[in-house]
Each structure stands twice: as C-alpha cells, then as structure tokens.
Amino acid sequence: MTFDFGSERQALVLRFLLAVVCVLPLASGSSNRALRSRSLGVAEATLSIDTDLQRNTSSPSSNSSGTSGNSSSTLSSAAASSSNTSSLQDVLNNGLVDGKISTLYWAEIDRTIAAAGLVTPQPPSLNDLGPTPTPDPYTSILGVQKTASSADDATATLANYELVTPPPPIPPHAASVPKVSVLPYQMTLGAEVLRGMSEKVTPEPLPAQELVDASFAAQCPMVMLSNDVFVTPPCDHGDGFGTWSDPANTRNVLRWKPNDRGGVDYNVDSAVTGPGSVNFATVTEKFTLNSNTFALYNCMNVMRYTIEETIVKVAHMAPAAQSTASDHDLGETAPAVFYQYLIKHANGSLMAQTSQYRLPETDINFTSFIPGSLQTDVFAMAKRQGRWEGTGWRDCRTPQKGWNISFPEKKGDNLVAIATVQDLQVAALAVLTLLAWREETVGSDGFEHAGQFSMYWSLTSTVLYLLLAALVAIAVLIVLQRFGWHGKLKRLFFRLEEVLLPKRPHQVRQPVLKAAW
Numbered sequence: 001m002t003f004d005f006g007s008e009r010q011a012l013v014l015r016f017l018l019a020v021v022c023v024l025p026l027a028s029g030s031s032n033r034a035l036r037s038r039s040l041g042v043a044e045a046t047l048s049i050d051t052d053l054q055r056n057t058s059s060p061s062s063n064s065s066g067t068s069g070n071s072s073s074t075l076s077s078a079a080a081s082s083s084n085t086s087s088l089q090d091v092l093n094n095g096l097v098d099g100k101i102s103t104l105y106w107a108e109i110d111r112t113i114a115a116a117g118l119v120t121p122q123p124p125s126l127n128d129l130g131p132t133p134t135p136d137p138y139t140s141i142l143g144v145q146k147t148a149s150s151a152d153d154a155t156a157t158l159a160n161y162e163l164v165t166p167p168p169p170i171p172p173h174a175a176s177v178p179k180v181s182v183l184p185y186q187m188t189l190g191a192e193v194l195r196g197m198s199e200k201v202t203p204e205p206l207p208a209q210e211l212v213d214a215s216f217a218a219q220c221p222m223v224m225l226s227n228d229v230f231v232t233p234p235c236d237h238g239d240g241f242g243t244w245s246d247p248a249n250t251r252n253v254l255r256w257k258p259n260d261r262g263g264v265d266y267n268v269d270s271a272v273t274g275p276g277s278v279n280f281a282t283v284t285e286k287f288t289l290n291s292n293t294f295a296l297y298n299c300m301n302v303m304r305y306t307i308e309e310t311i312v313k314v315a316h317m318a319p320a321a322q323s324t325a326s327d328h329d330l331g332e333t334a335p336a337v338f339y340q341y342l343i344k345h346a347n348g349s350l351m352a353q354t355s356q357y358r359l360p361e362t363d364i365n366f367t368s369f370i371p372g373s374l375q376t377d378v379f380a381m382a383k384r385q386g387r388w389e390g391t392g393w394r395d396c397r398t399p400q401k402g403w404n405i406s407f408p409e410k411k412g413d414n415l416v417a418i419a420t421v422q423d424l425q426v427a428a429l430a431v432l433t434l435l436a437w438r439e440e441t442v443g444s445d446g447f448e449h450a451g452q453f454s455m456y457w458s459l460t461s462t463v464l465y466l467l468l469a470a471l472v473a474i475a476v477l478i479v480l481q482r483f484g485w486h487g488k489l490k491r492l493f494f495r496l497e498e499v500l501l502p503k504r505p506h507q508v509r510q511p512v513l514k515a516a517w
Contacts, residue, residue, distance in 0.1 A: 133202055138195035145179040220299040221268050221280055222419040223253050231403040231433055235396035241276050256433055262451025264434055281421045283434055285451045298421040305427050308342040337446030341431050352424055366428045377412050380405055380428040391440045403432055
C-alpha cells in the first residue's frame with residue numbers, strides 16, 4: 001500500500017497523526033519545563049515534516065507512469081519520518097536536536113534556575129547580624145505612642161505637659177499625621193530617671209571574639225612559617241640583620257637585629273621601602289631589680305607576652321653533665337649555671353617554657369601549657385647547628401652556624417592566631433632569637449650582660465632629669481626673691497582669683513520679725 005504525498009488532504013492527515021503520536025506522551029508529563037521542551041521538539045519535528053511535504057508537493061507526480069517514483073518517495077518519507085521521530089525522542093529525553101543540545105533548552109534551564117533563586121532563602125553566614133536585643137522595660141514604656149487625629153491633636157499634645165512646660169518644637173519635616181505619647185507626664189519623667197539609673201542594653205549584638213581577633217591582627221603583617229625555620233645571626237660584614245629562613249628554599253621569612261632597649265627588633269621585608277623596613281614585633285627589657293623580664297610587643301606596640309629569664313646556679317656539677325638526674329663523674333666538679341625562659345600571658349598566666357639548658361646546649365624544647373589543665377605539649381624543638389662561643393657564629397662561614405627549630409605537623413588547640421605575634425610558635429622563635437643573642441655576652445660568672453648598658457643609661461638619665469628639674473625650680477625661686485617678684489605675683493594671682501573665679505554671695509541679714517498683737 002502506497003500513499004500519494006502529492007495530495008494536500010493526505011498531507012494534512014499525516015500531520016494530524018504525527019501530532020497525535022507526539023502529544024499523547026506529553027499528557028503524562030508533570031513538569032512544566034519538560035512540557036515546554038517537548039513542545040519545542042514537536043514544533044521542530046513538525047516544521048521538518050512540512051518542509052519535506054512541500055518538496056514532495058512541488059515535484060511532478062500526476063502521471064500514471066510515476067508509480068515507481070511514488071514508491072521511492074514513500075520510502076524516503078518513511079526514512080525521514082523515522083529520523084525525525086528519533087531526534088524528537090532525543091529532544092523529549094535530553095533536550096537534544098540532531099545530537100546537540102538546543103539553545104532553547106539552555107534558555108529554559110536558565111529561566112528555571114533564576115526562578116528557583118528568587119524563592120530560595122539565603123544561607124546563613126558569619127557576616128549575618130545577630131538578633132536585635134530586647135530593649136529594657138523603661139525604653140519600652142517611653143516608646144508607647146498613638147496616632148493623634150486632627151480633632152484632638154492639640155488636646156492630646158498639651159495633656160502631656162503641666163504647669164508652664166512648653167511643648168516640644170515640631171520640625172519642618174514632621175509627618176502629616178503626628179504621634180503623641182499615651183503616658184502622663186509623671187510616668188514619663190519617672191521612666192526617664194529610672195532608665196538613666198539602670199543598666200543599658202547593648203544597642204546591637206556584640207561581635208564574636210574571632211572577628212575581634214581577626215580585625216586586630218589584620219593591622220599587622222603576617223609571617224608564613226613552615227615546619228622548619230633556621231635562625232642565623234647578623235654577619236660581621238653584612239647589613240646588620242639576622243634572618244629567619246626556610247631551609248627548604250632559603251627564603252627569608254623575617255629579619256632581626258638588637259635594639260637599644262635591651263632586646264631585639266623583628267622586621268619583615270617590603271617591596272616599597274626595602275628589606276627589613278616594616279616592624280613586625282619588638283622585645284624590650286623591663287627595668288626590674290630582682291628578675292630579668294622582657295616584653296614582647298606587636299607592630300602596634302601592644303604587649304602580647306612577657307618573657308622571664310631564670311638562672312639557676314649549681315655549686316658542684318660535672319663539666320659534661322646536663323642534668324642532676326643522670327649519673328655523672330664527680331671527680332671533676334665545678335659550678336654550673338642553667339638557664340630557662342618562661343613565656344607568660346599579659347595577665348601573668350604561664351603559657352609556655354623552655355627546657356633548662358646549660359651552655360653550650362645543643363637541644364632546647366618548648367613546652368606549652370593549657371590554662372586550667374595539667375596537660376603539657378612539646379610544640380617546638382630547637383637544635384644548635386655548629387659549635388661556637390660568644391660571637392663566634394657571626395663569621396657566617398659555610399656551613400652557616402645557627403639554630404634550627406622544628407614544629408610538629410599536627411598543631412595543638414592552644415596554638416591560635418597562626419603567623420602573628422599571638423601565635424606561640426612565633427613567640428618561641430622570638431625567644432630562641434633572644435637567648436641566642438644574649439648568649440654572646442655570657443660572662444665568666446655565668447650571667448648574661450646583654451642590654452646592661454641600656455638599663456644603666458635609663459637609670460642614669462632618669463636621675464639626671466630629676467636633678468635638672470630640681471635645679472630649674474631652685475633657680476626660679478632665687479630669681480623671684482632677688483628681684484622682689486614674689487609680692488607682685490601674689491597680688492597678680494589674687495586679682496585673677498577675683499576676676500575669674502565665682503563670687504561668694506553676701507550674707508543678707510533677715511529683718512526682725514515682730515509679733516502681731
């Protein structure tokens with residue numbers, strides 16, 4: 001059986017059948033997006049069939065000798081119909097047209113996502129404002145108002161005032177419908193007085209402590225430390241800076257140099273102002289009479305830690321012994337000095353400490369303490385690279401002498417504010433640099449004399465300033481007595497008192513009250 005596509009009636013019948021076949025699957029669809037995509041595919045398939053029908057209609061097929069031609073056109077139309085059906089199925093399933101995703105399908109997806117974004121709630125984040133606090137009861141009372149009508153506006157406004165208290169001025173930009181308080185004058189006055197005497201409610205939620213710490217630390221530079229840092233001294237013929245470097249790639253992390261306040265300055269490089277030109281931290285010695293105490297400041301001159309140096313002297317100790325807990329030769333004993341550094345919080349609580357070491361010590365451990373807990377944790381291990389005495393490490397020969405400090409990969413919970421002065425790892429590096437610098441000036445008695453000149457000069461300069469102030473005061477008194485300015489200044493000050501200071505009211509005698517008979 002063959003169909004003659006040259007007839008317009010048969011073409012309409014064929015299009016109707018194809019439309020019915022394509023519309024029936026659409027009736028079971030539940031998604032509007034799938035419905036629109038399938039409708040687009042049907043429209044494209046119908047347009048392709050219409051084009052084939054127009055081509056067949058324009059071709060000659062009226063003579064009886066065209067039976068074979070009609071048969072061939074029937075086969076070609078059937079093949080085209082099969083291909084269109086497969087492409088239509090791709091559009092219905094995957095949005096494909098001839099094996100490619102159509103532009104209309106992508107547009108429909110974008111519209112669906114945009115529509116879903118309009119109704120999707122915003123996910124919570126740390127930047128969201130907290131809930132508004134509940135106002136105090138007196139503020140709630142003072143805020144009670146009502147809308148006054150035009151008829152009783154003046155009466156309601158004047159009802160809140162007594163005696164000769166004038167009403168408040170109405171600003172020029174006031175609303176057309178005024179609002180008046182519903183409280184009487186006595187209650188309003190009492191609420192104002194009690195609100196001033198009571199504790200105030202925070203007007204907005206307080207920021208989290210993490211946000212405050214981040215905002216404070218963001219004002220200072222940060223140092224990016226690896227698990228291994230090598231501390232080198234200022235070379236004898238160098239630029240005067242020692243370094244913290246990364247042994248893996250010889251990158252200079254930070255530069256340090258002694259200051260004139262008995263401590264060490266820690267600076268970082270700047271692409272604008274040059275190497276070691278930006279202050280990162282500073283260690284200065286405190287003036288005390290019974291201890292060696294230092295303060296660790298950040299770049300804003302805010303003290304973050306205090307460093308205390310303890311010195312223990314043992315009367316009899318073997319030369320090579322590092323601890324009295326281990327056996328040692330008692331044949332040759334001599335006095336021995338042990339050193340230890342304590343890292344304390346600004347409130348005085350102990351945060352970390354070094355192990356007691358004896359010069360020349362090769363290994364020093366840093367132990368941290370968790371406040372309120374007996375748990376201790378070794379978070380840094382320093383090892384001397386090379387052997388030297390005094391300033392012998394400043395010759396800067398190959399291999400370079402210095403201190404190599406290592407940090408474990410797994411950090412403890414108390415290691416906070418990474419890469420800032422607040423970080424205990426950075427504080428440990430600062431202490432290691434300080435003890436290495438103070439080791440240069442150890443005397444024969446075992447005591448370190450670094451920074452003594454600055455301490456003595458500070459004491460001497462203070463005494464000189466006091467003597468100078470006393471001499472100036474004595475000179476002024478002698479000049480006043482010599483030229484007789486004492487009486488003149490006395491009269492001048494009394495006149496200033498009469499002019500500038502308030503006058504004392506005169507005492508008025510009350511009239512005699514006579515009895516009435």
